[in-house]
Amino acid sequence: MDTGFGSLHEDALNAILLRVPANDLVLNCSLVCKQWCDVLSSRYFWLQRLESESTRILESNRQLLLDNSDYDLCLYILKALACDMLPFNTNLIKNPCGQESRKHWLYREKTAGGQENGSRGSGVYGDSNIASYEEEEEEEEETLEELRRRYPNENDPEVYRYSRHGFSVEERPIGAEPIPEEAGVPTQHCFVTSYHTGVRRQLIDIGKYKMKDGVMQLLKPSICYSQWVASRGCDGRADLSLLVTSGEWKMSPKSLQWHTQQEGVEGKKWYKMEGRVEVPVSIDWIIYQSSGSDLVFWNGNYGPKTTACSLIMEI
Structure with missing residues (x-):
């Protein structure tokens, strides 16, 4: 009887993978087996991941990333957002109030x-x-x-x-x-x-x-x-x-x-x-x-x- 991860229901596997650091998911976890690769190739999984970390995305863009026909581009965007590799939804100004004196200005x-x-x-x-x-x-x-x-x-x-x-x-x-x-x-x-x-x-x-x-x-x-x-x-x-x-x-x-x-x-x-x-x-x-x-x-x-x-x- 298989008692390893391969016997896990998909919902249980999702719940576990959602707790793994995003960089590890992208670089390592998708290579473990086909089941894990399939989960990590799901746009919905990565949206869940962003929502679990309270990453805010406009509802219109959320639906766009789920439904757009360019699957690879949407998956790339979702993974990159989870890994903090894109300049969106964050303040890009350094030292915004002068706490570090003139630094960065x-x-x-x-x-x-x-x-x-x-x-x-x-x-x-x-x-x-x-x-x-x-x-x-x-x-x-x-x-x-x-x-x-x-x-x-x-x-x-x-x-x-x-x-x-x-x-x-x-x-x-x-x-x-x-x-x-x-x-x-x-x-x-x-x-x-x-x-x-x-x-x-x-x-x-x-x-x-x-x-x-x-x-x-x-x-x-x-x-x-x-x-x-x-x-x-x-x-x-x-x-x-x-x-x-x-x-x-x-x-x-x-x-x-x-x-x-x-x-x-x-x-x-x-x-x-x-x-x-x-x-x-x-x-x-x-x-x-x-x-x-x-x-x-x-x-x-x-x-x-x-x-x-x-x-x-x-x-």
Whole structure:
């Protein structure tokens, strides 16, 4: 009498395999026997796996991945999602609130005359040479500990000023209300601007995920971008922009603007700036850019504060 795994009912085998790490399922378990291979070649099994880990997929895409005629592509997508190999449904912005100081951000400062400092580029998005951004990112990285060593006599120990780039990082939003839980950040850190327009950006390399042809066209992800913003009670403005590129193709930049004089904006409260972009083609790069300034030209960091920066390719 066979008392091994081969005698298990399919439902029991499913229940066991659903508890095995996804990478092991893909690399090893499908080679055990035909029965296991058949189970692991089922699109429904992989949807169960994603649901067991509370991985959210839009109902329309869930049905699409079950019913689409391109079985191999759908199975690849489901397995890759289970193994965290695709850039979907997760925040692609690193250091979204400044908890790691300036790490992962590239900075620019525009003076009152419009001249840019601290960059190789010019214009809204600067130099389009991707390699130059990557080199600059390495040069710009700096931890809070390094800032503390550089500015040991800072008057307010909870503010780390780096105003030559028009930005500082605060451990708590000085002069504004506490960041609400709804923003979803683990600390009260935020970026704060000054009287010169500070510009910070991140370059997200989508090409590094090496997705199969057809994934973007099938799923048609929406790019959802956002940040939270507040003022210190001084007049100021904040801008949030997005640029998407694919080979030689560039999407026209999408921009959002927040201003202290906008209707409904009250004092020192926090507000969410958010937008959504539909992109019909495969993507190579996404540039996420946040900028802002104090409009009264106070000496110091009295411009809008921003935190909870987010960029999610939603499927």
